Amino acid sequence: MGLAIIVQIFRIQFVEGDKWKKLAADKTIKFIPIEASRGNIYADDGNSPLATSVPVYDIRIDTRADGLSKETFDKGLDSLAYRLSALFKDKTKADYKRELKTAYAERDRYFLIKRGISYSELQTLKSFPIFRLGRNKGGIMIDQRNVRELSFQKLAARTIGTLRDVKPVGIEAAYNDQLKGTNGKRLMQRLSGNVWMPVRDKAEIEPKDGNDLISTLDINIQDVAEQSLEQHLRFHNADHGCAILMEVETGEIKAIANLSKTPSGNYDETYNFAIGEASEPGSTFKMASLLVALDDGLVEPDDTVAVGNGSYNYFGQWMKDSHPPKASRLSVAQAFETSSNVGISRIISQHYAKRPEAFLEKLHSFGLGKPLGLEISGEGKPRIKSTTDKDFNTRVSIPWISIGYESKLTPLQMLAFYNAIANNGRMVRPRLVKELRYHGKLVKEFGTEVIRDSIARPEAIQKIRTMLEGVVENGTASSLNKSPYKIAGKTGTAQISKPKYGYDVNHRSYQASFVGYFPADRPKYSCIVVVYAPSNDFYYGGAVAAPIFKEIADKVFSNHFELQHDEVVEDTIENSLPLALVGQQKDIRKILAKLKHPVESSNNDAAWVSASLKNEKIVLQERKVQKGTVPNVLGMGAKDALYLLENSGLRVKVSGKGVVTHQSINAGSRLMKGDVIMIELG
DSSP: OHHHHHHHHHIIIIISHHHHHHHHHHHHEEEEEEOOOOOOEEOTTSSSEEEEEEEEEEEEEOTTOTTOOHHHHHHHHHHHHHHHHHHHOSSOHHHHHHHHHHHHHTTOSSEEEEEEEOHHHHHHHTTSTTGGGHHHHHOEEEEEEEEEEETTTTTTHHHHOBOOSSOOBHHHHHTHHHHSOBOEEEEEEEETTTEEEESSSSOSBOOBOOOEEEESOOHHHHHHHHHHHHHHHHHHTOSEEEEEEEETTTOBEEEEEEEEEOTTSOEEOOSOHHHHOOBOOGGGGHHHHHHHHHHTTOOOTTOEEEOTTTEEEETTEEEEOSSOOSSSEEEHHHHHHTTOHHHHHHHHHHHHTTOHHHHHHHHHHTTTTSOOOOSSSOOOOOBOOOTTSTTOOTTTHHHHHHTTOSOBBOHHHHHHHHHHHHTTTOEEOOBSEEEEEETTEEEEEOOOOEEESOSSOHHHHHHHHHHHHHHHHHSTTGGGTTSSSOOEEEEEEEEOOBTTTBTOGGGOOEEEEEEEEESTTSOOEEEEEEEEOOOSSOOOHHHHTHHHHHHHHHHHHHHOHHHHOSSOOOOOOSSOSOOOOBEEHHHHHHHHHHTTOOEEESOTTOSEEEEEEETTEEEEEEOOOOTTBOOOOTTBBHHHHHHHHHHTTOEEEEEESSBEEEESSOTTSBOOTTOEEEEEEO
């Protein structure tokens, strides 16, 4: 037995020695990845961070650091414990002192002081007794890690996304490879208790930061969309809702809001309904149905259709209009403007009931039956029936499909279709990302992607655009007709089929929507608003969704000068003196200097002034803005008035064009933040 033991010792020591030494090293020393700093996600201005990596630090002490003597430790222990207790306020001085003494006595090489402290706390902690001596003489060990934070909390939270364990979502997941960077490596040594300590302060391989991403989102418009949506969801006690604003020509999504009611009764971003929820669109689909007939040359807006008293029986199934028609016979345009179910369904049935495949194939040619192919995951699957589908009814499916039932589309898919109408038939893919940058340098630019160069004949597109304007001027969205800019769009009200009850009248629930674009004569933006299950007294798209559309559009219009003054009209004015509006002194002076016109000012430092003519000169008088009172915006342009009032905390409603001629709350009144003020321009 003794001889066997000696042989085994010899074999382990000399024959298998290298193997066991390597295994021992692998168990006690190894390279551990150092997480790279993840790139930031910015708003479209490239300056406002939407998601950013915030560094936090875990602080430890090596009580057996080479330069940390017992004399130094004992001398600074009391003061260190006091300072730690005062900074973190989680333990008493006595607790910290006892724990540090125990760690020193047990020769702890990697004793945890505090997890997740901020950079400012770290700088303070570095000045503490013992720790101020550094890594070798003070034993301080700093482990950095990054925590992802959304700068604007719930604003577009689902679209920006997360890298959670369950299922990564949003931009964070879609562009993870570009954002995550390349990890570094650090040599670590294993201590007792399965704790790993860095062998050196510096990394052997430094990590490379990830790329920054510039999104298409405008944080100011996003804020308005979320606030407006939440306010109206609360008012209507709705289950959930969404709103999307998109730039017509480029497909850039400027705002995307998704809110649903939580068990506590509040509203939060829990799911991306705008992208993921495919449902029956209702009356907004009527535009697609009419475009089929217009593009095929089968109807004209002036043609008429019999609607009777607003009800019609399709093989035992009654279809009814929401409101009694004004006449028993309406023009095609009138049927569309008043959203007549009977009128639209009879037009389509007349021409396509005997050849349904022609109608359905045309809808598919518009791009309505296919996903948009978004860069982020989770897009809902659209559905436009085929005559070969088992649930296609040769008698009644066509009339019901024509008014927005028996089909499924997500809000973004429907918006992309309307956006194509605004874009003269050119369908572009909606997008959320503009650029990738690395430390400020452009890495990649994402351009506009065209899905279809033209979805229909230009003549058909123009006719449907005229009818969409008619909906606002004469039809179900006439509440939007008082805007200082033209809006075109379509209301939608759809009864939601419930899993247990279907369309049972005793368990009715509705979906209200409005989708359109503005300015109608030169479309710049398209927008859709969908409110699901409004449970108060009214549920029509014109009453529930259209006001949200209007508030978003008003914000965009007020912030974009080019929409208000698209063309410069030169008039011959007898008076050679320029007309200067009330506004910011620096702007007025800049204009007058350009015109080389003499100007005097009562206060050169005044921010806001009003202009008057005196002795062939323009004199600027200070217009004081007192904190806590409603500003005087009479005579100002819309842009300056909105800037001043909204910065004061007021919510502004605008009507008319020109300069402010009336404000509903008198200047100088006590300011109550959140109050609504109406201003009229003339």
